[in-house]
Amino acid sequence: MQEFLQYFFSGITNGAIYAVIAVGFSMLYNSTELINFAHGEFVMLGALGLVTFWSVFKLPLPIAFILTVICVSGAGLLFERFAIRTVSKPQPIVLVIITVGASIFLRGIAMSVWGKDAKGLPPFSDHSPLEIAKATLLPQSLWILGISFLAVFGLYLFYQKTLTGKAMQACAINRRAAWLTGIPYQKMISLAFLMSTGMGAVAGIIIAPITLCSYDMGTMLGLKGFCAAMLGGLGSLWGALLGGFLLGILEAMGTGFFYSGLKDAIAFILLLLILYIRPGGILGAKDAKRF
Amino acid sequence: MSARKSNMVWGLAALMMISGLLFSSTGHAAETYKIGGIFSVTGASSFLGDPEKKSLEMVIEDINAKGGIDGRKLEAVIYDTEDDPTKSVMHVNKLISKDQVVAIIGPSTTPTTLAIIPSIEKEKVPLISCAAGNAITNPIKPYVFKTAQSDILAAACVYGFMKKQNIQKVGILTVANAFGESGKEQLLKQAEKFGIQVVQSESFGDKDTDMTAQLTKLRKAEPQAIICWGTNPGPAVIAKNVKQLNLNIPLYQSHGVASPKFIELAGDAAEGIYLPTGKPLVANLLPDSDPQKKVLMEYIKSYDAKYKIPVSGFGGYAYDAMQILAKALVGTNGDKQKIRDNLEKITGHVGVSGTFNFSKDDHEGLSPDAFVMVQIKNKTWELAK
Missing domain, CATH: 3.40.50.2300 (Response regulator)
Incomplete structure (x- = not known):
């Protein structure tokens, strides 16, 4: 029981991070039908941005948090404006390859700005680990869970309660019809990039204290996030959340009850199975392209 | 006749120049x-x-x-x-x-x-x-x-030290790449020679962000020490995880992390960790008798x-x-x-x-x-x- 609980804690911590990354993938796909393979790099920028603002400039944590998100989503906006929008024939394959190129570019930039070495950060709060039924739960895990739920819930409110959010949904459902009703389509795409990369930054920020931040940390995280988004159903907000947690927990259980060498294999086999049985993902219905 | 002679002179001169060029160029390449x-x-x-x-x-x-x-x-x-x-x-x-x-x-x-x-x-x-x-x-x-x-020498060094510390049961945690696999092979192979039993063997990916699941599994096998075999940054995350889980089992690392960078990355969690290292790291601590x-x-x-x-x-x-x-x-x-x-x-x-x-x-x-x-x-x- 103690072991099971410990695996579960480990799983939900990683799962929450995968979920936030998956949400970023998912919402961008929803608005633009684009898979941004540079998304993992924005996660990395979030983590390294926090290193700079919090541990180098010594700003208070909330300010460093907000500044990092602003800077990274600003970078996302620039990325959309100069790399995506300027493409003359925006076929999906061309755009996907551009995002792959952007990820290599961002990694190179990060390497020259932050150097090649990994960097560590202290946890957000100094509390000692909690003991629940002899399993330990890190305070940082609670931060991760809290912030990721807050972020996803905030996004849900944005889509349900604000005019802009509804306009964005309209664009997702039918681009042309939305345009005809006077919704500025281009602005909505920019906004989607801004928010998606902002979510990436949040994921990077909350993960920074439990792991080590380096310029090449984003690729694997991006891949796992993509996996989670596919698992839950690409384009679905709750699906992304579910996919993230499912992936995290299964990885931890796989490590605990099978063999740690098979950890990644278990996750990817599961993905294959789900794609085979339900190609749209667990929560992804065929026609419902909305949150 | 004189025309022929001068031709010959020119020819010789040309030959000398060419051969001179050849020699100097081979001479240069050999430098x-x-x-x-x-x-x-x-x-x-x-x-x-x-x-x-x-x-x-x-x-x-x-x-x-x-x-x-x-x-x-x-x-x-x-x-x-x-x-x-x-x-x-x-x-x-x-x-x-x-x-x-x-x-x-x-x-x-x-x-x-x-x-x-x-x-x-x-x-x-x-x-x-x-x-x-x-x-x-x-x-x-x-x-x-x-x-x-x-790794043969490193594993022998770690086990030799453990034997002196009376440690008989170890759990090992190795990174899933050639360095870790090779270390694992040596640790498993040499254990018997030193009277040590490997009670559990786990691995981790070199980009993994959290290894508490592996450590929990190791804890269940009740080893007297844990040996982690990897290069940065994974082992630093493991050092942190060991402290977070309050394991109270001595942690041994490999020579792969024997650099000040590891102490910097692991921070307080590095305290008390044992590891084998080449001598450059501790040159000033060595006795003068060391060759x-x-x-x-x-x-x-x-x-x-x-x-x-x-x-x-x-x-x-x-x-x-x-x-x-x-x-x-x-x-x-x-x-x-x-x-x-x-x-x-x-x-x-x-x-x-x-x-x-x-x-x-x-x-x-x-x-x-x-x-x-x-x-x-x-x-x-x-x-x-």
Whole structure:
């Protein structure tokens, strides 16, 4: 029981991070039908941005948090404006390859700005680990869970309660019809990039204290996030959340009850199975392209 | 007649000029020995490759200042593998066919070294690797040598120390790449010899962010110590996780993290960790009776003077490799076969990483005394007793 609980804690911590990354993938796909393979790099920028603002400039944590998100989503906006929008024939394959190129570019930039070495950060709060039924739960895990739920819930409110959010949904459902009703389509795409990369930054920020931040940390995280988004159903907000947690927990259980060498294999086999049985993902219905 | 004569004079002059050109050009080409260097100067293993590159350049400068080898200067051609096996192979092929080097030093890691061995063996160019993996020189490949202490010696050093501490049951946690697999193999193979039982063996990915699941599983098997075998940053995350889980089991790390960077990354979680390391890291703590002390102090002094940054300990692999190669180059006129033969004959070479005794059956040349066990205390190293 103690072991099971410990695996579960480990799983939900990683799962929450995968979920936030998956949400970023998912919402961008929803608005633009684009898979941004540079998304993992924005996660990395979030983590390294926090290193700079919090541990180098010594700003208070909330300010460093907000500044990092602003800077990274600003970078996302620039990325959309100069790399995506300027493409003359925006076929999906061309755009996907551009995002792959952007990820290599961002990694190179990060390497020259932050150097090649990994960097560590202290946890957000100094509390000692909690003991629940002899399993330990890190305070940082609670931060991760809290912030990721807050972020996803905030996004849900944005889509349900604000005019802009509804306009964005309209664009997702039918681009042309939305345009005809006077919704500025281009602005909505920019906004989607801004928010998606902002979510990436949040994921990077909350993960920074439990792991080590380096310029090449984003690729694997991006891949796992993509996996989670596919698992839950690409384009679905709750699906992304579910996919993230499912992936995290299964990885931890796989490590605990099978063999740690098979950890990644278990996750990817599961993905294959789900794609085979339900190609749209667990929560992804065929026609419902909305949150 | 006179016209013919003058023609002949012109002809002779032309001949002399051509032959002069030929001679001077061959003479010029023979002036330098080109030494290839491939290191992970950037990428995840830059902590290995960067000091190695600097050390190699330092030794070559030093040898050239003393007049070179057999009157010929050395010239380094260095490429960055970026820790990528594919790029390593590309660079090795370039070194061999385009740069025409007489020998190659590097790469920095076991996966990159294993990737280039087929090219090395095919082209018959002597290679002195700076990586530690046992698979590099076992089985023996005629043209492949190495200077980094292998996992066999590191594992023997750790187990020898554990035996003195009366530890009989260990859990091992290794990184899922060539370094970790090779370490795991040695740990499992040698355990019995030291009367130690491996009760649980787990692995982790080198980009993983959290290893509490593996550690929980290890805890269940109730080992008296945990041995983690990997290179940064994974082992630093594990050190943190061990503290977070309140494991209260001594943690041993491998020589793969024996650098100040590990202490910096793991922070307070590094306190009390045991690990085997080459002697450069603790040179000033060594007793004067240690044969390596003099060589070490000299290396550290010149490295400090040239680069103004502290020695990392890994640069020594390239330092030794170049010193050994310099010995082997003498009298070969750049003949690769002869260099290889000479390398096999080098014995009693006191280097930074240990005393090298190469032979036909040993292309590693070191013995377990190349390692010492250290413990991290107050953010620095202490010789473990």
